[in-house]
Amino acid sequence: MKKKIGVYICHCGGNISDYVDVEKVKKSIEDEGGVYLAKTTMFACSDSNQKDMVDDIKGNELNGIVVASCSPKLHLTTFRNVSERADLNKYNYVHANIREQDSWAHSDDKNGATEKAILLVKAAIAKARLAEPLIPNKIQAQKAVAVIGGGIAGMKAAIALSDKDCPVYLIEKAPFVGGRVAQWGNMFTSNQTGEELITKLYHELIKRKNITLFTGAEVTHNAGSIGDFRLKVSVQPRYFTGTCEEKQLQQAIDACPVEVLDEFNFNLTKRKAIYRNAASEYPQTATIDMENCTRCGKCEAICDKIDLSQKEEILDLHVGSVLMATGFDPYTPAEGEYGYNEVDNVLTLPQFVRMLELSDKKLIRNGKEIKNIAYIYCVGSRQEEDGNTYCSRYCCTSAIHTSVEVKKKFPGVYNYHFNRGIRTYGKQELLYAESLQLGDIYLQGDEESLPEVSGESGKTMVKVKDILSAGRLIEVEADLVVLVTGMVPRADNSVGSMFKLPKGRDKFFNEIHMKLRPVETFIDGVTIAGACQGPKNIMESVNSALAAATKSYSYVSKGELETEPIVAEVDAELCSWCDACTAACPFDAISMTNESSKAIALINNSVCKGCGMCLPVCPTDALNLIAYSNNEIESMIDALAAG
Amino acid sequence: MTEKIRKSAKILVFSTEKISDPAIDMAGLLKLHYPPTVYTITVPCSSGIKSRWILHAYEKGFDGVFIAADGTDCVFGESCTEKTGQLVGRTHVLMKEKSLDPARLKMAAICSVCSESFVKQIKGFNEYLLKTTNP
CATH class of the missing domain: 3.30.70.20 (Alpha-Beta Plaits)
Incomplete structure (x- = not known):
């Protein structure tokens, strides 16, 4: 059949037409074999243009279309849907990428960009001339989703999927769910504690029969693809066959000869190899850290519910989609960065938050009551090239919130904020205002004049050229220096590599498009939620978790999926x-x-x-x-x- | 008669839908410039490129062909790297038979965020082709 092709060349506002002469492109291709009509359009993806395309296809009985616009990664589905609405087989539509691979890449050479666009559109027309109508393959989609990561994003996503009557496997590597949120006390804006949030979510989780929770579990192997992922999951035992009596459990813990730094308190305290969960961690049961346990058997001798002979289990799971919610790591400052690990009273913000939780009547560090606290902002964020150049978004608010909490709990404390411009967006501004009203002092440096920390003669001094007071050098004697650290990708991201998830320049997992295709990845059937995609506060993490749950559900909901007939x-x-x-x-x-x-x-x-x-x-x-x-x-x- | 000096060689890039194409897109997004005589044809996987397509490109006047390979990131499996290498090897033999410089076919693994690497490779390849081919 003779081809009747419609060609649509997009201005993309000016994103394309500022560099490519789209009218010249149109004139150059309108006499190509098979081209029946050629048009330029301000926004090819707009509703009005889509409607025009449908009318053109139907009215002129077009049997092929070419759209020359942005990357097909963004609008392939849009124009395939246009084709289908016009009763044209969607594989008779061919796309030419004249934005990312032309106008933007060659914005320094308008003639070159225009000539390239002409050839790219001609190549697309050549393909459209030969394109055959195709029928997509239908494959069975397993109606189940694996959620990897049991922090707030993973828990919330699992509940949302469960509410859609979708079976969920929630897989958490640690012995407890709750993630980072379990480590925080009172939080802005709701004034709920991490414990309250996680407790509420955990009780929601366990009352749902279609959620299976695995703790101490890791995905070790993945095969298959969208609709048909076959996962192998290794589940570590808890080494308990039941619940020890409270007194016996305490005796077993006391008898344990192994003492390690407690990561829950960011190494401020120690715990034994056999240990209880924190109040905010679930399930609320003790566990044994077998990486550090020497298997001496002392705990086993005290409580007969302890069984060190338990072995790991390997489970096979079959799911249609995978939702990745593996979270973040707090930035660990380098040795000596603002005095970290060199000056005795320098802590990170997460450490200080835990210290605050553990402090009661007085705020004491190394036997000395703390009166002056210096907060140094943007540690591990907004770094020079080759470092973490991004803003971690949550840390300004978190630092200010912590300082307000300190002031409420210990009214005699003075807070000094050595910042680089406060970024408390939205409602978080209220917190900033409250901190100012409470008398906190804000001193601002920039990348040219960062704060300096020195420890001499038992005194810790922090100084900065304060740009808010005409660059005057201001020095504060601090009893405690809090490094306001940002978020970095998980040090162990092997599960991401297993699924071949692309990473962005910041090394977090990449979504296809932050506005048009958030939470989706280039790996069909795998979505991402929470801070594994990039720094987020809790509200943003939960929003992305709900979006990812909906997207994952859309892959499996019908029990059948269309795949490319390629x-x-x-x-x-x-x-x-x-x-x-x-x-x-x-x-x-x-x-x-x-x-x-x-x-x-x-x-x-x-x-x-x-x-x-x-x-x-x-x-x-x-x-x-x-x-x-x-x-x-x-x-x-x-x-x-x-x- | 003075010969027109060409600023850029004509290069055909075979990129892959899931891995290298996003990197090439991102190069544009970041306004990382490279010669506008570089044209991309997208295929599902770099190990599925036929030698005849590459030879066809030379016959039609392309100075060079660049395979933006999936490397170890290939969604179709780890054997992609080896198989892409093998097809390049086979094509080099065919190129020699036709007295074509094998260096006019270049392959490099371009991951989904390797925009800078792509641009660097293309610029280097362009310089080589301008020196060695007769534009």
């Missing part, structure tokens, strides 16, 4: 069955069959993933990939070479 196909005449393709296929999708007494390759379409690994190994060129045939690729090369 599979290999065999030219029976050319195939002489040499077996090379079978060896090349990583999915065992190729076998031998007999056709007219001739042995040829047979592609199993339900198993073929469309990678094309079999194509280049075929000595007779008998294999092609649908939509990437020799004709299609070579016609595009011809069009691109013609310039």
